[in-house]
Amino acid sequence: MIDDTWTDVGAVEDLARRPVQEVALGRTKVALTYKDGVFGAISGVCNHVGGPLGKGTLDGDYVVCPWHYWKFHCKSGVGEPGYEADRVPAHDVKVEGGRVFVRNAASSARAKAPHAAHPLARPVRREPGPIRVLGISTTVMTKGQPRYSTSDALLEHGLQMVATEDACETRIVRLRELEFRACEGFYSKAARACTWPCSITEMDPADQMERVYEGVVHWADAIVVATPIRWGGASSLYYKMAERMNCIQNQETVNNRHLLRNKVAGFIITGGQDNVQAVAGQMLGFFAELGLQFPQFPYIAHSRGWSAEDMENNERHVQNSKVLHEGARALVERCASMARGLVESAEGKAALVRGGRKGMGLES
Numbered sequence: 001m002i003d004d005t006w007t008d009v010g011a012v013e014d015l016a017r018r019p020v021q022e023v024a025l026g027r028t029k030v031a032l033t034y035k036d037g038v039f040g041a042i043s044g045v046c047n048h049v050g051g052p053l054g055k056g057t058l059d060g061d062y063v064v065c066p067w068h069y070w071k072f073h074c075k076s077g078v079g080e081p082g083y084e085a086d087r088v089p090a091h092d093v094k095v096e097g098g099r100v101f102v103r104n105a106a107s108s109a110r111a112k113a114p115h116a117a118h119p120l121a122r123p124v125r126r127e128p129g130p131i132r133v134l135g136i137s138t139t140v141m142t143k144g145q146p147r148y149s150t151s152d153a154l155l156e157h158g159l160q161m162v163a164t165e166d167a168c169e170t171r172i173v174r175l176r177e178l179e180f181r182a183c184e185g186f187y188s189k190a191a192r193a194c195t196w197p198c199s200i201t202e203m204d205p206a207d208q209m210e211r212v213y214e215g216v217v218h219w220a221d222a223i224v225v226a227t228p229i230r231w232g233g234a235s236s237l238y239y240k241m242a243e244r245m246n247c248i249q250n251q252e253t254v255n256n257r258h259l260l261r262n263k264v265a266g267f268i269i270t271g272g273q274d275n276v277q278a279v280a281g282q283m284l285g286f287f288a289e290l291g292l293q294f295p296q297f298p299y300i301a302h303s304r305g306w307s308a309e310d311m312e313n314n315e316r317h318v319q320n321s322k323v324l325h326e327g328a329r330a331l332v333e334r335c336a337s338m339a340r341g342l343v344e345s346a347e348g349k350a351a352l353v354r355g356g357r358k359g360m361g362l363e364s
Contacts, residue, residue: 041102154300155268223264
């Protein structure tokens with residue numbers, strides 16, 4: 001039986017001024033819509049992660065969730081074409097005496113179609129194997145017009161040496177080769193709106209930030225980030241990446257879930273301008289917030305200083321500098337060595353726990 005109790009949500013004259021608004025039926029939030037002279041009402045809670053539909057927008061006949069843009073029909077609550085198996089409850093609406101009334105009980109039920117979990121959502125578990133070092137280059141270049149990059153060159157040298165001399169597995173991700181969207185600020189709408197995996201990655205199969213997430217969260221034991229100095233800061237691509245990595249840190253804030261355990265970070269910073277300490281400080285602070293550890297002397301840096309505008313000499317200096325190349329090798333080696341210690345310690349503790357459980361007859 002449908003509950004015949006109705007709630008007076010306001011005057012027609014007032015409510016007709018906005019296409020979508022949030023109203024309350026007691027403690028129940030409802031998205032009230034007005035289109036072509038007709039009111040509609042559906043649940044104010046989105047199926048995805050509970051976004052406030054009543055604070056969304058109207059796209060044709062569909063209410064668009066302001067968090068991640070899921071769409072539901074403004075009267076039936078059925079999902080947009082292609083997603084009809086998803087629906088939110090709908091409520092009957094009537095107008096009497098210049099007032100709008102919404103029936104308290106929904107006329108239809110919520111339905112959530114099964115959606116395959118994104119591959120990034122799998123449990124974070126280190127697979128057996130050698131220590132893995134991920135290099136991330138943040139240097140910007142024009143596609144098809146390669147040039148020498150001092151930070152790239154030192155990163156590549158360090159990775160090559162640690163693979164050869166320390167039997168580490170290495171990968172390099174060059175952000176300039178990826179097509180990925182800028183952070184859309186879901187966190188600014190609500191902490192819970194910034195999800196793991198990133199909602200952009202879930203919504204957009206073409207978004208290649210997935211490669212960074214996969215490498216940092218699921219693959220690497222150590223991450224070495226290389227950046228040039230641009231007007232006293234890291235590169236624009238570095239900041240674009242960092243903003244998108246908020247979804248990793250936010251798991252701590254929202255779910256007390258630590259995605260990055262027993263991982264190490266180091267940095268290579270070069271440029272024609274000074275301000276090394278400020279760039280390093282930002283990077284250290286950011287990656288500490290993500291939960292990474294740092295070896296002693298966690299970065300190497302080189303700068304020609306404020307007054308030396310001879311970039312051609314800067315490149316030549318780095319190319320010919322044994323000190324900088326040895327420094328890059330030593331930095332990556334320190335990161336790999338610390339990561340090895342963390343991994344071995346974690347594996348040792350896990351073995352002790354398994355041994356204890358067997359001793360108590362809890363495992364066969």
